[in-house]
Amino acid sequence: MIAELFDSLFGCRHSHYSFPISVRPASRRGSASKLTGTYVACLDCGREFPYDWQEMKVITSPSQQRNYVASLAHRAAA
Numbered sequence: 001m002i003a004e005l006f007d008s009l010f011g012c013r014h015s016h017y018s019f020p021i022s023v024r025p026a027s028r029r030g031s032a033s034k035l036t037g038t039y040v041a042c043l044d045c046g047r048e049f050p051y052d053w054q055e056m057k058v059i060t061s062p063s064q065q066r067n068y069v070a071s072l073a074h075r076a077a078a
Contacts, residue, residue, distance in 0.1 A: 012045040
């Protein structure tokens with residue numbers, strides 16, 4: 001929690017991203033690629049973020065991640 005507060009005050013703004021990278025399903029990558037299968041990395045600090053190819057955007061916040069998972073479940077049910 002203290003680390004999150006420190007990052008929000010003095011941390012990286014994540015304004016420079018790598019090109020989206022898709023991983024194989026059997027690959028053991030971080031949680032960023034588990035959500036969408038594709039991730040981008042911040043070129044300044046190295047943190048990984050899930051990337052949505054359909055929307056062509058980076059999924060940065062936990063609320064965006066929940067909404068993305070909910071939309072996937074809705075599409076699968078339809």
